Amino acid sequence: MAVTIKNNSCTFTVWAPEKQEMDLRLTADGRIIPMHKDNAGYFHCKVDNCPPGARYYYRPEKDKDYPDPASHYQPQGIHGPSEVVDHVGYQWNDNDWKGLPLETLIFYELHVGAFTAEGTFMAAVSLLDDLVATGVNAIELMPVCQFPGSRNWGYDGAFLYSVQNNYGGPEGLKKFVDACHQKGIAVFLDVVYNHVGPEGDYLPFFGPYFSDKYHTPWGKAFNYDGAWSDGVRKFIVDNVLHWAEHYHIDGLRLDAVHEIFDRNAVRIWDVLHDAVEEWRQASGRSLCLIAESDLNSPRVVTPVSQGGHGFHAQWLDDFHHALYVLLDKEGIKHYRDFGRLDQFAKAYTEGFVHSGEWVDFRKRRHGASSAGLPGHQFVVFNQNHDIPGNRPGGQRLSMLVDLPRLRLAAAALLLAPYLPMLFMGEEYGEDIPFYFFSDYEDPRLRKELKEGRKKEFEAFDWGEEPADPLDEAVFMQSKLQWHKRQEGHYKEILEWHRSLIALRKRHPLLTDLSRQRIRADLFGTSGLAVHRHNGDNSRQLLCLFNFSEEQLDYSFAYPGEWTCILSSHDPVARRNIPVLRLPPWSVTVYDLGETSTTTLRSATFNELSAG
Known part of the structure; x- marks a missing residue:
């Protein structure tokens, strides 16, 4: 990597x-500078008259030119020269930012290229107020490292x-x-530490x-x-520390940690935990690590001192699988181990x-209790x-179920005692x-x-071929259509999400995770009653x-x-009514007791979201 110091x-x-x-070659003036190797296998050199923006290659053993494996910027793509980036010179305006408690986060996953028509960071900035109005306070960016093409x-x-x-x-x-x-809004970033892409490696x-x-x-595994x-x-x-230090990232989501293999006595998770803790103490800032894992193992979030991986949180795929099969009868074809309400x-x-339990998909017992x-x-x-993305037609949930079931799904998610995450466009029922x-x-x-x-x-066995992933039109069709947010049923879905998030943030029993x-x-044929209380039952939620x-x-x-x-x-307010009739595909929330700051009453979701 290249680090700018004083006087260019x-x-x-x-x-x-x-x-x-190892030689360094600067592209602007053609200088070739020999590098010196230390005992740990690192080559070094210091170069004068090399300002930010200078581009360069490395030449191992006088071979061809190669980009820097730790390049901070590839302005001409994966095969072009690397560029020197000055991280010290950027003037941050977030000195008062202290982060947000993990348990308060409402995540929103987005792809920078498909989030807006322009597909840039700055275009995304223009839409942040909409996310704030919805109640989102944490954005999770899909990976932004340099990849092949556009x-x-x-x-x-690859970098x-x-x-x-x-x-x-970088800027x-x-x-x-x-x-x-x-x-x-806190910012989390997806990172991939199990492999790199096949082109530009x-x-x-x-x-x-x-x-x-x-x-x-997906390819060769890293040598841990x-x-x-x-x-x-x-x-x-x-x-990991690079994103926290140079970009003020609040947290990382590590892709498929079950494909990271390490049999050392001191594992990569131990080393990572110690480094993050040391950085946290030195900087006074926090850095949250979230894992994607298909192991169904509580060890992923168990502290490293107890033999775990030490992540702060992990994705819960079972929640999606169990809920989706209840909402869409076609779901059982692809999630055959789910389908019961008790699940x-x-x-x-x-x-x-x-x-x-025995899982037919895996042909073995799977998982451990996380109770x-x-x-x-x-x-x-x-x-x-x-x-x-892994359906042949790229169908979102809004393209598979009707409006009542969309409302029900949103409520099941946002009333759950977990950290909820929306996928971009979900909040208004985007149907592209x-x-x-x-x-x-x-x-x-x-x-x-x-x-x-x-x-x-x-x-x-989807029964149809997938869209051509290399067709630019396929990418263009995946871009959000933001104008829908204030139109017809899209606006109704948006207001419903706003009301649910507002209620989640206001109600003390919903903030208790x-x-x-x-x-x-379970009740009736397909009813679920979720009861929560505050210990002495002076406050209850149903x-x-x-x-x-x-x-x-x-x-x-x-x-x-x-x-x-x-x-x-x-x-409708219901007091002391012994039997309540619930319409198909519906959710109703009842409260018993008073809040300390705000009295919640019978209200439409418009009224709640306006608050």
Whole structure:
């Protein structure tokens, strides 16, 4: 990497432990500068008259020119020269930003390229006020590292320290984060530490970054426990701190941590935890780490001192699977181990649905119990980038179910005792597809991608071929249509989401994510009653869900004077009425007791969202 110091001087460092020689070549004047190797396998040099913006290559053992493996910017793409970035010179405006408590976050996942017509960080800034008005206070960016071409989900990134050039580069990301913080929004970033993309991967030309023992579904696995793995670990750990230090990122979501393999006595998770804790104490700022894992293992969020991975939270896929199959009868074809209402009740109260049971999809027992974990250690969602993106037509939930079930799904998510996450456009029921898209330049990779996607979809028996991910039109069709937000039923869905988020933030029982005082009971054929209380029962909340086409009757099991505070159909105050009739695909929320600051009453969602 290149670090600017005083008077337009710059230091360059690159790890290549098995190389004997390394040269630096500056493209502007053609200077070729020999680098000096230390005992840890790093080559160094200091160069004068090398201002920010200078472009360069490395030459291992006088071979061809290669970009910097730790490049902070690739202005001409993955095969072009790296550029010196001055991180000290940017003037931040978020000095008063102290971050937000994890348990208060309402996440919003977005893809920079598809979020706006322009597909840039600065265009996204112009829409932040809309997200604030909705109640969003945490944005999760899909990966922004430099990838091949001009469009990609980002999980094929080739330069882990870089920022995509056509998104706005390093300065664009800094301005975006700065603007978010000034509006009270935390920023999380997706990062990929299990593999790198197949095009533009120059790491092997420098060092043994990849393992010869392990392999991921997407390519070579990083070398976390073999010969020379100390340098690889440092490369990854320094990358985590890079985003926090230079870009003021509040947290990272690590992709597929179950595909990170390390059998060392001191694991990468131990090293990472110590580094983050040391940085936190030195900087006075926090950095939250969230994992994606399909292991259904509580160890992911168990402290490293107890043998766990030490993540602050992890995605809870079981919540989506259990809920989706209840909403869409076609869902059982693809989530055959789900489909019972008691499974969703378990997801609500315990977390993992599969906690040691036999799972037909895996042909083995799967998971362990998460019943003792607090709710703030799980992120739940009705949609994320993977769910529509891995359907042949890119269908969002709004394209699969009707309006009542959309309302029900939103309520099930936002009333849950977990950290909720919306996928961009979900808040107003966006009904354009979100496809998988890419822009490989290598003809071989383009062919392999199309053939691989086709075989994958045949295996899942979707009954149709996927859209061509390399077609630019597929990418353009995935861009949000923001004008819909204030029109017709889209506006109605947006108001519903606003009301739910407003209620979640206001009601003390909904802000309690301990899960110690929550109970979920089934009633009728397809009814779920979720009861929450504050310990002495002076404050209680009852959420009634009807997951069926039929009207259901519910007999109040809890005495007292209950008031309807939110309903997806027709809110009416109900006091001391023993039986309540619930319309199909509906949710009704009842409150017993008074809040300390605001008296919640029977209200429409318009009234709640206006508050």
